Amino acid sequence: MQILRKTDQKAYAKAKKLGPKGVVKILKDKGLTGRGGASFPTGLKWEMVLKEKEKEKYIICNADEGEPGTFKDKFILVNNPELVIEGILIAAYTIKATRAYIYLRGEYEYLENKIRNVIKKVKAKTKSKANIELIVGQGAYICGDETAIIASIEGKRGQPRKKPPFPTVHGLYGKPTIINNLETFANVPLAILFDDWDSKLTLFSLSGDVTKPGVYELPVGTNLRKLVELGKPKHKVKAVYFGCFGGCMPYSNINLTNENVCGKDCMLGAHTIIVVDEKHSxxxxxxxxxxxxxxxxxxxxxxxxxxxxxxxxxxxxxxxxxxxxxxxxxxxxxxxxxxxxxxxxxxxxxxxxxxxxxxxxxxxxxxxxx
Amino acid sequence: MLNELRKIQKKHGYVSEDSIKKLSKKTGIPVSIIYGVTTFYAKLHTKPTGKYIIEICDSPSCYLNGSLDIIKYLERKLDIKSGQTTQDKKFSLFIDSCIGCCDEAPAMLINGKPYTKLTKEKIDKILKKCKS
The missing domain is CATH 1.20.1440.230 (NADH-ubiquinone oxidoreductase 51kDa subunit, iron-sulphur binding domain)
Structure with missing residues (x-):
């Protein structure tokens, strides 16, 4: 799996050689897009924050993976957390961030100590002085929304607000802020370091009426049947749900691209697939x-x-x-x-x-x- | 503030009126605001909870793998409904929207630790261990 490759923190050293503008350029050229659901180009987002003239700037790593049926971020945190921290440190270097926050969902608090240790380890190895603070969410799905996560970190009720202004201009404490999904941060070092990094590869969380549920790394556009067959369904499959927010559709022979899925009034989102077979209503x-x-x-x-x-x-x-x-x-x-x-x-x-x-x-x- | 409230919840099992007043004095943030924040989050409780907080997952993935039976079984075994605490103050039971163990459904957390691929037999064992 691409997401399990080790960089040995060499991407951070390369990022420093490239300089902030070079980092933005490489992320744009390689075509890294957000993995939280909106697929916004990551390089562009970072560039917007980089260009802001404010002295105070922030970074938020959205590890509030609350979408039911989604567990890909947990998979990364368990199996290759160094990547996430390195990605955050690269972002902190790029925009000269005042502080970075990791907003970990409360349900994953058993990973807290592990993450704290990895932060120490990766910071020591890269000699980065960036501040990373871990905040453990307290059970609110809405805090996955970027304006709600900001409110939550500020110590308020985690309620969203209208956009614009977008967080890149008016984010945490009213300052320019990069908010990216955890999987996006994990891909930053890979995109920077490896020439053969594939922007199309993404993580699918497959669960429901299948005997082999799990995280599958496949290209965007993979055929739905191919993916579901990997999960070895128990009975005849009737429908799939794209998490709760992505809607549902009859099980069919389609390629999982945003266009195809949107054509059925669904959303691919964080690539969550919940399989429902004919035994369920x-x-x-x-x-x-x-x-x-x-x-x-x-x-x-x-x-x-x-x-x-x-x-x-x-x-x-x-x-x-x-x-x-x-x-x-x-x-x-x-x-x-x-x-x-x-x-x-x-x-x-x-x-x-x-x-x-x-x-x-x-x-x-x-x-x-x- | 979220981390502060979490500490209080962990230490006392709930966020009491007293601890909100203390936090208000310490931070200068009005009591009403702190109370508003506390009640917003599902994991912060304003009433005392049991020694073991059970959060049972009822996501679609767990539901498809029989979480309803597991919830009913737990409610019967503990003789409480979800949202309640047993009389001996040992267990509190809450339903969680999703705990991210969808590939090992059905699943639950006890004091933050995941227990997965639950069956009635497994639950019997886990509860017995908690009681002893």
Whole structure:
């Protein structure tokens, strides 16, 4: 696996030779893009912060891997954490950062000591003086959003705000800030050091109704069937979920590119694939995902706070065989309103799974309605 | 502040009104703000919790691998509902959105340590170990 290659911290030395502008150029030329879900070009993001004239600048490594079904960042932290720290140190050198923060999700706190030791080790080896602080999240999915993570580090409720201004201009404590996903930071040293580094290779988290779940490193654009077959499904596969926020679609013969997946109103996001076989009901899946959103909605805007709750109520009624067919119309309408009027990414994607389920698997819902 | 609140949660098992007032005095941040932050995060509790905090995962991946049965079994064994603490103050049970052990589902955390590929038999053993 490419992500398991060791750099022996030689990428940091090379970055220093290249200089800040050289680092930005190499990341742009090699085509590294963000691995958190938005695929924003990393070199461009760093350049934007580099160009800001503020003295204080910050870095945040988003290790708040909260998307259900996603465990690729944990895989890196367990198997090759040195890469992540080296990537952060390179970023700190590039923009002369005041401080870097690693925002580790609370559920991974058992990795805390290991990470602290690796920070010490890599800093000693690179002779970097950069400050890295570890913050352990306390269980809020919304803190994966970049403006919410900023609020959380600042000691506030982890609620998102409207963009623009973007964090590259107005980030942590109002200063220019680089926020990248952990997998992105891990790829920085690899992209800088190795000529044969492949920008297309990415980590897929495969789980659900498969006998061999796990992290698979494959190129973007890999065929869905090929990936799912690697997981050796137990029964005939019916659908796949791209985490909770990415929506769901019928199992089909498509290549996993953003364009293909978006064409089905889904999002590839952090490359999370949850496999659902014919033994499981989509209504039950929808209820499970709706429960997640009802719990994780931060409560700031009304459509998301109230909408996710009402949607869960209706879905539970359907599961209990107490709903009528016309409730499906209400469900559809609610899902559309939440999608269109919510403030942040969480609310805007909270009902995509349901809209797709109602589109592709409507019969399953109707069968449970009077 | 999050790290401060985490320390209090770890030391006392919950973030009490008293500790919020103390933190407010120390930092100059109003009590209302600290209380607001505390109640925002699922892992910070404002009521006392048991010696063992069980966070059972109910993500889609765990759900597909039978987490509902595991949750029901735990609730029956401990004789509490999720969100509650046993009378002997030994166990608190919470449902977690996802603990990132999706490739070893179903899974749970006890005081932050993961237990994976859960079965009823495994749960019996783990609870027995906690009780002794």
């Amino acid at each position: 989509i209504v039950d899946m929808a209820t499970n995902v709706a429960k997640f959103y009802e719990f994780e909605s931060c409560g700031k805007c009304t459509p998301c706070r109230e909408g996710t709750m009402r949607i869960l109520n209706i879905l539970e009624n359907i599961s209990l065989l107490e709903a009528r067919k016309r409730d499906l119309e209400t469900l559809q309408e609610l899902a559309e309103v939440v999608k269109e009027t919510s403030l942040c990414g969480l609310g805007q994607t909270a009902t995509q799974h349901l809209l797709n389920a109602l589109k592709f698997f409507r019969k399953e819902f109707e069968e449970k309605c009077r």
